[in-house]
Amino acid sequence: MSVAKTLTYWYSINKRDFPWRNTSDSYKIWLSEIILQQTQIKQGLPYYEAFISHFPTIFDLAKAKESDVLKLWQGLGYYSRARNLHATAKYVVENFNGHFPNTYKELIKLKGIGDYTASAIASICFNEQTAVLDGNVYRFLSRYYGIDTPINTTTGFKTFKTLAQDILDKDNPAEHNQAIMDFGSRQCSPSSPDCSICPFNKTCVAFREGLVSTLPIKLKAKKPVKKYFNFLVFVSDSGETILEKRKEKGIWKNLYQFPLIETEKDTDLNMLKSKLKAFTLLKDLDYELTLFNDKNIVHKLSHQHLHTKFWIISIKKLPNSGIPLNRIRDFAVPVLIEKFIEDFNF
DNA sequence: AATTCGGGGGG
């Protein structure tokens, strides 16, 4: 039996039911694929439900404000996905009357849709013969064929993409693509898969040669950089605070935060006081400065470790216009800020 | 070809 037939047979028995399966609604497939980029199903599922509930059609999503889309995306990370999701919804409504293009070639032109997502939508929605290549597929192919080419290189991508395309079941690309991903996710799992019950354990190169735990090969990422964040949490007598929008490119673009002072090294009370003196807005105002967290809160991102202090600035009246504390939950904020808001309990 | 985008969970 061919590799593809074994995969689809396994899938016919082990298929899980998800709300984006058993539909060919390209809006739902697209939404699920964007949410699931670099995201486990368990984490993404509640967000998918929330988006479908708030935006049942692409027209609803296109009509929304970006701030509302980001608020709904809050906590899921990689926020460019939400911005691109919204932009593409508007684009597809404006240019295609709400209908997604039905080929890989046209889909990949859209913001937020790369090789994987274009292949997924084209095959699942329109039965185009184009193989998906995600982390699960890399793992299965590298183990089954015993390929030690690093997967996070240009050569690795070409090698595995070609192989995935070669073994694609041309008669049923939609089922095949979902089968190979589900198989990689659940049977050919990253750590300690149960190869004793694997339908490929007679032919898998990695199993035969004892390489299951070493494949796939991935080049190591460089170490994350340390940063020092000081958030200024203003609290006025009238119950207002200050949030600002992050407009620069970089992390958390278009999300909100308390006014931020980033420093080269860890900051103590006196250092921060001298920093605040540079704020002309605060010059003639009377305020009390206290540190909320004695130890730094370390928020870990893929490429940055944020050593964070929250400074409480109690003040009679804000230097410029603020927002009422009971409105704070209307703004999309990073998880780091959200956790503080819950802990501080204004 | 490298780097940068988040956050949660497993071992």
Added chain:
DNA sequence: CCCCCAGAATT
């Protein structure tokens, strides 16, 4: 502490 996750865009 390491790793991985239904990757894409930018440099």
